[in-house]
Amino acid sequence: MAESQHEQVLFIDFTLADSNRNGELNRDETKSVPVLYEHFDAIDTNRNDSITGDEVIEFMANWRKTHEGKMLH
Numbered sequence: 103m104a105e106s107q108h109e110q111v112l113f114i115d116f117t118l119a120d121s122n123r124n125g126e127l128n129r130d131e132t133k134s135v136p137v138l139y140e141h142f143d144a145i146d147t148n149r150n151d152s153i154t155g156d157e158v159i160e161f162m163a164n165w166r167k168t169h170e171g172k173m174l175h
């Protein structure tokens with residue numbers, strides 16, 4: 103339950119950070135969300151210099167596999 107709440111918070115950060123409202127975050131837009139900025143290259147799995155909600159969700163899932171029980175921030 104706590105984990106899904108955490109993802110919800112990240113999703114809210116995502117929509118707030120998307121200043122041009124195109125549904126994706128470029129590197130500049132992630133500067134307002136340090137955790138996304140810091141992990142930008144890891145999150146951007148298709149290397150198009152833009153991260154989507156799906157890429158963030160996939161990153162969160164992989165993060166949980168490798169960092170059991172640890173929170174992202």
Ligand SMILES: [Ca+2]
Pocket residue numbers: 120121122123124125126127128131
């Ligand atoms: Ca954007």
Ligand SMILES: [Ca+2]
Pocket residue numbers: 146147148149150151152153154157
């Ligand atoms: Ca991408």
